[in-house]
Each structure stands twice: as C-alpha cells, then as structure tokens.
Amino acid sequence: MPLSQYQRSFRMPRHSLYSLSVSLDGRQDEEGNSPQLTPLEQLTTEMCQDEQTIKELVVGHRVGFYKVRGEIGSGTFSRVKMAFHALTKDKVAIKVLDKLRLDVKTQKQLSREISCMEALQHANIVRLYEVVESHNRLYLVLEYAGGGDLHTHICAEGRLPECEAKITFAQILSAINYMHTKNIIHRDLKAENVLYACNGCVKVVDFGFSTVVTNDNDILNTFCGSPTYAAPELFRDDCYLGPPVDVWAMGVLLFFMVTGTMPFRADTMGKLRLAVIEGVFTLPSWVSGPCRRLICGILKPLPAERYVVDQMVGCDWLLSVDYPWTMSLVPFNPMRLADAPLGELSDEEEEIKGTLEELGVTTERIRSNHGKGLRSPINGLYSILLHRAQKGRGAETLPVVKGLVRDHKREGLRAYRGLIHSSKLCALQ
DSSP states (O other): OOGGGGOOOOOOSSSOTTOOOOOOTTOOOTTSOOOOOOHHHHHHHHHHHOHHHHHHHHHTSEETTEEEEEEEEEOSSEEEEEEEETTTOOEEEEEEEEGGGOOHHHHHHHHHHHHHHHTOOOTTBOOEEEEEEOSSEEEEEEEOOOSOBHHHHHHHHOSOOHHHHHHHHHHHHHHHHHHHHTTEEOOOOOGGGEEEOTTSOEEEOOOTTOEEOSSTTOEEOOOOSOGGGOOHHHHTTOOEEHHHHHHHHHHHHHHHHHHSSOSSOOSSHHHHHHHHHHTOOOOOTTSOHHHHHHHHHHOOSSGGGSOOHHHHHTSGGGTTEEOOSSOOOOOSOTHHHHHSOTTOSOHHHHHHHHHHHHHTOOHHHHHHTTTOTTSSHHHHHHHHHHHHHHHHTTTTOOOEEOSOOOOHHHHHHHHHHHHHHHOTTOOOO
C-alpha cells in the first residue's frame, strides 16, 4: 500500500487539514437567534478561525483534534508524543514520522505497519486510532500505555515471580494467537515491545516489521527483529515460516521473564549465531517443572519440532490461568451507527452513538466519512469511543490465576524418594 494513499494537503492559516466544512454563517433558529454551537462545531471553528489554535497547529502543539503535551520517546525515524483528544479528553500517544527522512523501503514498511494495525483489535495489542498526514509529517495516533516497557521493568526490579510471569505471558500469548488467526506475523517480539497500560494490562506494540501472509505455510525470507530474539532459521539464512519465528521469540521472552537473563548470550554476532543455532541453554533450578517444560518445548532449533500456539495455550503451566484466549469485540464499523435498523445496535454501539450525538456528530457526517478508514477525524473519534466502551465493559481485565497446578512429575519423584527411605523391606545402617 503506497504512502501516497495517505497524502493530504496542509494549508494555513484559513484552510485546515482537519476542517469538516462546518458552515455556520447566517444560520439561525426559528426566533432569529444564532444557535449554540456543538462541541464539534466549536472545535472546527477554532481550528479554522482562531489565531492561537492555528498557531498551535502550525508549530505542532496540536495535531488535528489532539492537543500535544510533550515528548515521551524517540526512535530512528520517529518521535512519540503524549497528547489528548480535544473533545473526549482521552489520553493518546502520537508517533511522529518525518516523511523527508523515509526512503522507499521504509515507506513500504510503514504502510505495512499501518495496514496490520488497522486490522487488529485486541485487548493486548496497542490500538491505532487515527492516521493523520501533513505535507512533511505522518502522525500515527495510538492508544496510550503509560506503565513503561517490560524490559525496563525487569532490568530495574529483577525477574518476575512465576505467578506474575503467567499473567504477563498469558496476555502476550493471547495477542499473538489473535494475530496469527488474522494471518499477521509480528517478527519483532521482544521485551522492549511489550508495554504496560495504566490498568496493568500488557500491550504488544511496534508493528514495523509485521507482515501479512496468506496462510501458515507462506514462505518469508527477510531477516528482521532483534538478534537475541531471532529464531535459528533466521541465522541459517533460510527461507522461513512466520508463526514459528514468533513462537521462538515468545520462548526467549518467557526465559527472560522468569530468569532475568537471556538464554543465548555472546560478545559477538558470530558467537551469538552459533549459540542460537545449537539451541543449548541452561535453566536455573528455581524455574518450576511446568514452566521449564514449556520453555524447552518452545526453544527447539528445528521449527517442525517447536511448540505451536495451541500447545502453548494448553500447556500445564498455563492451566491455572483463567483468560479468554479468543476475544469477541465489536468490530470497527462506524457505518452501523448510521444504517443499522432500530434495536439492532449493541449496548456498546448505543453508548458510542449517544456520545457522538452529544458532541455534534450526526449520521450524515458519519456517512460522509465512509471509506476513509482511520484517515478521518470523525472515524478517529469513533475509534477512541469504541475502545473506551469496550474497556468499560470489561474487555481489558487481567488474567486470573485460579490456583497452583500440581507438577505430577516432581511429586512422583518426591513420593518415590520417600518410599526408598521409609521402606519396611530394608533398613538403612
């Protein structure tokens, strides 16, 4: 999908990129008085006519309907800023990319990232709310996850207790399971790309290397992601299947969570390559049997012998975790608010429609944005309200660990040792 599809003009001061063609001149009610503006009309009028608001748009203190409040991170080609929606007051993160610094390859990669994120709607995957483009910059308006990343958390606090690791890993596994059912491969799963939301939920982020496959047997050939999380088949310069690569990265991630160290370490890339291809690692004694078996089942050098996602979901270590591995959420479809017959909208959709009406978004305005996807401020507003409604109905609850699952192999060995030392058939001298 070429980046040109997202191109829009950006002219100031009188014509804003975000102008919704709100015409108020000469409008009066039956008594001849000018009616009170809706919040949407007030905002769009300010963006087109208020000098201070226009100045904020020009210097980057506003991006569309979002008020920017400071930088929270940066990358090679991007900066991430915290902002909030001017109408709903919801906090968001805005990824700002300088288009002049993007070569053709990076532009294609960015287009894939946007396409993949548009297709994903899951409690443990960061949401893309809106895509905004000016002449020089591209803005990705994302869900705000302000709890820091998993890598920083472990480096600062140490390894996770296994109960906490179960809760974190179950959410990551649910997200990857969902992605693979959508035929999307992440290809850059690592602790730095797992963020904590303010409610404690974890969010998989950074889909810059993600790709869409036709089915699980599609062959890929691009080496991407972090070398310490890369599967052996990537180091062998082979063509590879997508799902086993994500599974391997989850094994490395789980090892890091429960031990605080990486399974494969080396001071040069060549030595790291050999260590990963050999697949030899050592687990500390404190790692429980069920967790040990899961890690060993994942970190198999041959993809055909490696656990698949379904085996991971059903493993002993996660049997005590109560969590919906598949989630049914209302899909992104603002047109339903305008076209659905009376009584057919869900409770979430009724809530969203009511809020939009209070803000001044009419069904006609919803219809006029049909087909624009997340490249419309009205659809971006809908996307934020949809996510808010889903969270309000418990779509982002933490997994619950119901109790300890007995490790039958360890208990059997303990019982056997007990028989040796208490047998009536022999006496220890």
